[in-house]
Amino acid sequence: MSRHTLTRLAALLGTAALSVTLLGVPAQADTARVDPVRYDPVRPGAPASKAATTVRVPGSFTGYGFDACTAPSQAVMDRWREASPYSAVGIYTGGVNRTCPQPALTADWVRTQARRGWHLLPIHVGPQSSCAVNREFPVEMSLDRTTAEQQGRTEARTAVTAARALAIAGGSTLYYDLEDYDLGPDDCRQAALSFLSGWTKQLHGLGFRSGVYSSIGAAITSLDLADRVSAGSYAMPDDIWFAWGNGRADTRTDSRVQSKRWDGHRRIHQYRLDIVQSYAGSAIKIDQNWVDVGRGSVASRSPRLCRGVNVDLRRYPALRRGKRGAAVEAVECLLRKQRFTRVKPDGRYDARTVRAVRKAQRRLDLKVTGRVDRRTWVALLSRGTRPLLKVGETGPNVRRAQRALGATLGVRVRVDGVVTVRTAALVRRFQKRERLPQTANVTDVTWRRLQAGG
Template identity: 60%
Template sequence: MHALTRLAALTAATCLTIAGLAAPSGADPSAPQPARADTWVRTPGPFTGYGFDVCAAPDQATMDAWRTSSPFAAVGIYTGGTNRLCEQPNLTADWVRTQVAAGWHLMPIHVGPQAACTTYESVMASDRPTAEAQGRLEAAAAVSSVQALAIGTGSTIYYDLEDYDITDQACRQAALSFLSGWTQQLHAQGYRSGVYSNIAAAITSLDLANNVSRGSYAMPDDIWFAWGNGVADTEASTWVATSEWDDHERAHQYLLDVEQTYGGVTQTIDLNWVDVGGGSTAPKDTKGCRGVQVDQRKYPSLRPGSRSKHVEALQCLLREQHFGKPATSGRYDDRTARAVRKAQRKLGLRVTGKVTRKTWTALHARGTQPLLKVGSTGEPVRRLQRALTATLGKAVRIDGVMSVRTRAAVSRFQQREHLAPTGNVDIVTWERLASGG
């Protein structure tokens, strides 16, 4: 994350109307107003893949260029807090809705008072009760900010708590109380709680408290740790000993302040590996012919007279795509050969009645052509993985989840076809697969 700016002093007497705290007199007319609840989005949602965070929300042209060309599908955005470093001219409710509709997983970040033992001019209280009240206040303010941006209940909001000395017991306990208040108030208002910090600061402190004093503090739902080890995973080594955040509830900022260019647009960003919301998991594959396994480790050449499970898979594909109605018998008969020739004519392939690698690839790739990148899930990913297995002649795991390994297979295919090896499956890559490769 980026360095904090100066904060206004914060005390319990300035609390907004939140659970357990008194309301101040009057209201701030400049405070952000909630977007209509029926237009709210929930974010980041289930996702496992690459993300980035940047000081100011990028303009739409940048988001569009990076959506297609970069590996990233998640983005951290600073949604509020009096110490937010950058102005946010692009960050509006319409911007948020547009990004979510395009497939971005947004990670709202709120920056508030820092630990009492730091050198920041404005810090949280050093006594636990006041610090907890301040945490509740910040949660209420964060909810107001994200609701003005159409980010609704069920979303996760991350608190940015910068580095501090966790060996200072009073400071550590006050910070834990603050974060406990943050979590409790977010939950009371229907949001999930996240905490971003240096892995050796708040993350280690939270883990230690959860281990030796379970129940003393409310734990966040997600942790987001800064550890510039250059490894894109959510392994925290010995820094996190408990299993509190083992169920797809982590993000790892593994490289900081790196200049990256995609689609001709350059930004200085932090790189993250994100695994949250249950992770990227594909729904059960309910398509296909009953009892026929279309997912195979290889798709060999076939000709009339062949008998195998691969012929069954072929017959199933031909029936599904309405090229004919061959029985799924596993025997390459005349009806199957006629359906193959029809498919080859429709797919723009050489009409032979024999099934080669090109025919397999084109059959598997046929269908919708959405943009796919690491973290994408569903039936189009299964079709992609089958098509890659066929065209590369090497097994690609077929599970409906676009993984780093699937991305590597896409890159190999793109290199072979003299395409830009982005690892993302765009329209050009789909069309090349649909033509047999």
């Protein structure tokens, strides 16, 4: 950003009255001219009404994402699903300034990615600012604010048509890509705000949610200032997606975003741009993003496996006949839930417990001793299905993996049902110890090693 622009922004932030004037609205804003939001804000992540044929995106997620100029082939998407840390992907669905070909991007492609666990981020690249930084675009938005707002509405209708053709359902968030531009000239800044306001109003009218992608120092700064000093003068997007190449995988901002409007899982941060990464032999040039949308990755409350018994222990000690206490109750609970015994947990390691442990060890192909060692704990704690788990995944399968990792590594693990960056680090540590591919994802081979006793 130029020194001239920074000086001008400092002046903008100096007094609210001056800020309102430069934003292009009267000091006493006539908020009646802003269209009411005429849509029912569909809960993000809920299934679409025609779930068999359409998908609502991006859903609820907190974790890693990437965007690439061209939607990757199915083979590449499958390889990256297994081997990469990413679970969200930005796709360029349309717009007059979209430059890359999209041979793979079809409705079937969208349905397949959603079914396989990807969170899709639809991006529309329409008219750009005439004050764009360091490049020119074939189609630019008008500097007349009324015309610019109508152009924003037109682009929203076009984006919705493209989204529906790709089986993207109402209630989805569509992101407008407004590339970096100079905030100094009043006409450019005001036209962009009017354009994005039209975009948001029309999307809401058509039953979609609005997102805006831009440099943190361009449209994002301008939207934030408008929301704080002239609330109601422009329709604000539901989500923001800011480019700020600081290398930090989070959604924290600096003084350029002070409004609280986009707190609470309404942000995406593009933190590293134009890098080439390769997973499972497939290389792509991408931008890296940290995504926090919908309700975020928050696990629902998990019922106890057995009434009154806690299996989320600080440590999983070796046990043998004669032992008593909470750890014995926990292993008895696991044995009962997995049908190795019908005896209810009582916290006493007696002959019945020994028989159940021996039965489990035979079934799990472990050394049959009747005593509970580390391998027996890990095999019991991890037993079940083997779904792929990556950063951002939630649910009871995550809890199984977290318990087993704590037992096999001998560390205290927070069992909360969410794969966090910390959880992924423990997965990688286990994979390194076991000489498995270090993806930091709980893959099928990782599950199998855990279920064999780790």
